[in-house]
Amino acid sequence: MLLEDIGLLEQYVQELSTFFPLPLCFISPIGVMLEVNPAFEETFGYKFHELIGESLEKIIEKKQADNLISKTTKSGAMKAAEMTLRSKDGREMIMGVYTQARVDENGNLLGFFLGMFDLTDLKKANIALQNLTKALQEERDQLSKLQEAVEGLSIAGRKSLQEVLPGLNKTIGVAVGSHAVAVWTAKKNKEGTTLDILVAQGLTKTYVQHLHEHPLGFDKSTVVGMAAVTRQPVFSSNFNEREERGSLTKELKDFIVREGVRSLASFPLIVQGDLFGILNFYFSQEHNFPPAERRILQLSANMVAIAIGNIESRKDLEDAQKALMNMLEDTDEERERAEQERNRTQLIIQNFSDGLLLIGETGAVELMNPEAEKLLAVSRQEGIEKKANVVFPLLAEILSDSAPLFRKELKLHPPRVVEVTTIPVEMDGGLRRTLMVLHDITREKQIEQMKTEFVSLAAHQLRTPLSAIKWTLKMMLDKDLGPITNDQENFLGKMYESNERMISLINDLLDITRIEEGRYLYQPDFERIEDIIKSVVDSYKEEAKRKNISLALSISSQSLPRVLVDGEKIRLVFQNLVENALHYTPKNGAITVTVTLDKKNNEIETIVQDTGMGIPEEYQNRIFEKFFRADAATKVNTEGSGLGLYLVKNIVEAHGGRVWFDSKIHKGTAFHVTLPVKAERDDITSNV
Amino acid sequence: MEKTILLIEDEKLIQDLLTRKLLAQGYHVELAQDGEEALEKIGQLRPDLILLDIILPKKDGMEVLEHIHRNESLSQIPVIIISNSGQPVEIDRARELGAVDWLVKAEFDPQEVIEKVREQIGS
Numbered sequence A: 001m002l003l004e005d006i007g008l009l010e011q012y013v014q015e016l017s018t019f020f021p022l023p024l025c026f027i028s029p030i031g032v033m034l035e036v037n038p039a040f041e042e043t044f045g046y047k048f049h050e051l052i053g054e055s056l057e058k059i060i061e062k063k064q065a066d067n068l069i070s071k072t073t074k075s076g077a078m079k080a081a082e083m084t085l086r087s088k089d090g091r092e093m094i095m096g097v098y099t100q101a102r103v104d105e106n107g108n109l110l111g112f113f114l115g116m117f118d119l120t121d122l123k124k125a126n127i128a129l130q131n132l133t134k135a136l137q138e139e140r141d142q143l144s145k146l147q148e149a150v151e152g153l154s155i156a157g158r159k160s161l162q163e164v165l166p167g168l169n170k171t172i173g174v175a176v177g178s179h180a181v182a183v184w185t186a187k188k189n190k191e192g193t194t195l196d197i198l199v200a201q202g203l204t205k206t207y208v209q210h211l212h213e214h215p216l217g218f219d220k221s222t223v224v225g226m227a228a229v230t231r232q233p234v235f236s237s238n239f240n241e242r243e244e245r246g247s248l249t250k251e252l253k254d255f256i257v258r259e260g261v262r263s264l265a266s267f268p269l270i271v272q273g274d275l276f277g278i279l280n281f282y283f284s285q286e287h288n289f290p291p292a293e294r295r296i297l298q299l300s301a302n303m304v305a306i307a308i309g310n311i312e313s314r315k316d317l318e319d320a321q322k323a324l325m326n327m328l329e330d331t332d333e334e335r336e337r338a339e340q341e342r343n344r345t346q347l348i349i350q351n352f353s354d355g356l357l358l359i360g361e362t363g364a365v366e367l368m369n370p371e372a373e374k375l376l377a378v379s380r381q382e383g384i385e386k387k388a389n390v391v392f393p394l395l396a397e398i399l400s401d402s403a404p405l406f407r408k409e410l411k412l413h414p415p416r417v418v419e420v421t422t423i424p425v426e427m428d429g430g431l432r433r434t435l436m437v438l439h440d441i442t443r444e445k446q447i448e449q450m451k452t453e454f455v456s457l458a459a460h461q462l463r464t465p466l467s468a469i470k471w472t473l474k475m476m477l478d479k480d481l482g483p484i485t486n487d488q489e490n491f492l493g494k495m496y497e498s499n500e501r502m503i504s505l506i507n508d509l510l511d512i513t514r515i516e517e518g519r520y521l522y523q524p525d526f527e528r529i530e531d532i533i534k535s536v537v538d539s540y541k542e543e544a545k546r547k548n549i550s551l552a553l554s555i556s557s558q559s560l561p562r563v564l565v566d567g568e569k570i571r572l573v574f575q576n577l578v579e580n581a582l583h584y585t586p587k588n589g590a591i592t593v594t595v596t597l598d599k600k601n602n603e604i605e606t607i608v609q610d611t612g613m614g615i616p617e618e619y620q621n622r623i624f625e626k627f628f629r630a631d632a633a634t635k636v637n638t639e640g641s642g643l644g645l646y647l648v649k650n651i652v653e654a655h656g657g658r659v660w661f662d663s664k665i666h667k668g669t670a671f672h673v674t675l676p677v678k679a680e681r682d683d684i685t686s687n688v
Numbered sequence B: 001m002e003k004t005i006l007l008i009e010d011e012k013l014i015q016d017l018l019t020r021k022l023l024a025q026g027y028h029v030e031l032a033q034d035g036e037e038a039l040e041k042i043g044q045l046r047p048d049l050i051l052l053d054i055i056l057p058k059k060d061g062m063e064v065l066e067h068i069h070r071n072e073s074l075s076q077i078p079v080i081i082i083s084n085s086g087q088p089v090e091i092d093r094a095r096e097l098g099a100v101d102w103l104v105k106a107e108f109d110p111q112e113v114i115e116k117v118r119e120q121i122g123s
Helices: A002-019 A038-044 A062-075 A120-152 A161-176 A205-213 A223-230 A250-259 A291-310 A314-351 A370-376 A393-400 A442-477 A486-516 A529-539 A541-546 A567-583 A617-622 A631-636 A644-654 B012-025 B035-045 B061-070 B088-096 B110-121
Strands: A024-027 A033-036 A077-086 A092-103 A109-118 A180-189 A192-201 A234-236 A263-271 A274-283 A355-359 A365-368 A408-411 A417-427 A431-440 A525-527 A550-555 A563-565 A590-598 A603-610 A658-664 A668-676 B004-008 B028-032 B049-052 B079-083 B101-104
Touching (some): A024 A038, A062 A077, A062 A092, A062 A109, A109 A120, A223 A234, A223 A263, A223 A274, A263 A291, A442 A486, A525 A567, A529 A563, A529 A567, A529 A590, A529 A603, A563 A668, A567 A590, A567 A603, A567 A668, A644 A668, B004 B012, B004 B035, B012 B028, B012 B110, B028 B035, B035 B061, B049 B110, B088 B101
Parallel strands (some): B004 B028, B049 B079, B079 B101
Antiparallel strands (some): A024 A033, A024 A109, A092 A109, A180 A192, A263 A274, A408 A417, A417 A431, A590 A603
C-alpha cells in the first residue's frame, strides 16, 4: 500500500510540476540545476538536458546568482527579489524570484526550490505610464503658458491693428517661438486679386520692401495664397520644400533663406464674412505645430480679425497702410538719397579740375580721376590697383615720404609742372589712405619764366638811358668834362639827384614786380638766417664807419635751426632795414641787430634797433604803405622811393612771418621780423 | 709802363665817358664794339684788365667771358663786368667763369669804376 502511495505521489508531483505554468527549478546547495519544469524550459528557451547539471550562472549573472544562494542559505528563503535573467537567445528578462531551501530531518541543506514570474511587461508598462504622465504634464504646462499669453492680450476696448500686432508678436510669438508676424490684405484690382503685405512686425525692412514689390497671386502656389483660397489655415513645417515655394521668385526665395524663415503658419482673416487677408506667423526653425499650438495661433488670428473688425472707419486701415508705405518710402528715399549723394560725389571727382588720386595703405592706387590720368599720362586701367610708385615713377620719391606735402612742386614730363598736395585720410575702420591732389601749374611756371625774362630785359632797357645820364652828369659835376659855373653846378646837382631817385624807383619797382608775383617766384630752401644777416651787416660796415655809427650784430648763443626762406628775397628785407637804420640815424648813433630763437612760438626773431630820429606817431600806421614816406624822412634821405618797407612787409609775410616796429620820435626805432621755423625732413622725430 | 685796359662796350656815350676818365688816370685804353672784335683784340693785345659789358652785338659778354675762362693764359686777366642787367643767376654764373666783379652801371658812377680798376691793377 505504501509503495503504491509513493508511486502515486511521485506521479502527482510530476504531473503538478509539468502543469505548473510558472518556471520552477530545483538547485543544489552550490547552485547546480537539478530539476526544471517545462515552463522553465519554455521561458528560457533551453531544453531539459541543456540545463540539468548546469550552474545557475547560465541564466543569472554570477554576482546575482551568488547573492541568491547566500541569501537563501542564510535566511532559508527569498521572496520577490527582482533579478535580471538571461534566456538562451540573449534576451534579458526582469523576474521576481522566490526561493525556498529544503533540508533533511537532520537539518542538512538538500537544495533550493526556485520559482519566478516575469516582471518585464509590468516594467515596460510602468515606464510607459511614467512617460505618459510626463507628456501630459508638459502639455499642461504649455497650455497654461499659452493661456497666460492669451489672457495678457486683452481685446477689451478698441484696439487698432497697429496696436495689436506688436503685442501679438511679443507675447504669442515668444510663447510659440515665432520671431515675426505679418498681415496681408487681399487687394482687388482689374487684373484680379493679389495679396499685398500690409503690416509686419519682426521682419527686416528689406524683406518687407521686397514683399511689397512682389505681391502674391491669389492661388494655391504659395502658403499664403493657399490659405486665402481655401480659407483654411496652412502650416508649413519646412519651408524649403519645393511645392511650397514653387511660384516664388528667386530673389524672394533667397530673401527667405537670408531672413531665416524656415516654418510658416498662415491663417485666413475673416472679417464680417469676407476674406480680409492673411495672418502669418514666421518661425526661424523647423517647427511642428502641435494641436495645442494650432489652437492658440487660431485664437490669435481670430483676435486679429476682431481687431480689424474693430476698425471704426477705413481710416484706421489706411493709417496702417500709410505707416507701412512710410516705412517703405523711407527705405526708398534713403536709397535714392544715397545714390544721389554718390552720383554727386562721382560727378565732382570726375570733373574736378585738379588730378585726384586715392592711394591705399599698401601703396596701391584705389582711385584716379580723368585729370590725374591726363597729368600723369597713365590711363585708369593701367593705374588702378597697381602699386602707385611703380605706375608713376615720377611720384615715387614723393610717395616714399610719409610726411604730408603741401603744394610741393614736381616736374613731370616736360613741360608739365604740378603742385602736389598729399592729405592722409582715415576711413572705414582706421585704414590709412592718402589723398593726392595734383594741381597743374605749367602755365604759371611758363608765365613766371616769361616774367623773369621780361623783368631782366626791362631792367636793362630802363637802366641804360638812366645810367648814361647819371654818368654824364657825374662827370660834369666832377669837372671831368671841363669847368662849370657854380650856378650850373647847382642845377646839374639837382638833375643828378632826380636821376638817382628815378634809378632807385626803377630798382624797387622791378623788385616789387618779382615779389608781387607771389609764390611761383620764390625758391625757398633751408638756410642759416644768421649767416644771411651777418653778410648784410658786414656789407654796411663801411658806410656805418663813415657816419661814425656803431653797427653791432648779436646772435643768441644757442645754435639756431635753419629756416625755409628764399634767400635772395630775405636778404633784401634785412638790407632794407639796416639801410633805413643807417639813413635815419644821425652821426655817432648806434645800430644793434639781434637774432634770437623764440622756442615757444617756434620762430626766429630779428630786431634792428637804432638810435635814430624815430617815426612820428601820426605816420606810424602808414609806414608799410606803398610809396609812403614820412615828411622828415624825405628831408633826410632824398633818394628813398617809399617802396622799401612795403617790400619788406610783403616778403616777410609771404614767408609766414610777421614784421612790426616800436618807435619814439628823437629816440629811435626798433624793427622786429619773425620767421617761422619749419621742421626739416631729416629732423622729423617719431612724435610727428 | 702804362697799363692797358680793354673796354668792351657798345654804347658810344659810355665808351666816351669811361675812356676820358681812364685816360685821365693814366691808363692806356683799347676799345671793342662787339663780342667778336673783343675776342680778336684780347688775343692780340693781352690787356692788364678787361671791362666787359654783357649785352653786346654779335657775341654777347658771357660768351666772351667763357672764352677767356677756358684759355689758360687769358684767364689770368682780371675781368670786371659793367652791365645794366643783373639777375642773381647771371651774376653767379659770371663769378663761376672767373669775373672778379659785377658793376651795375645805374648803381656805380665812373669814379667808382675807376676805383675798382685801381683795386685790381693799381694805377
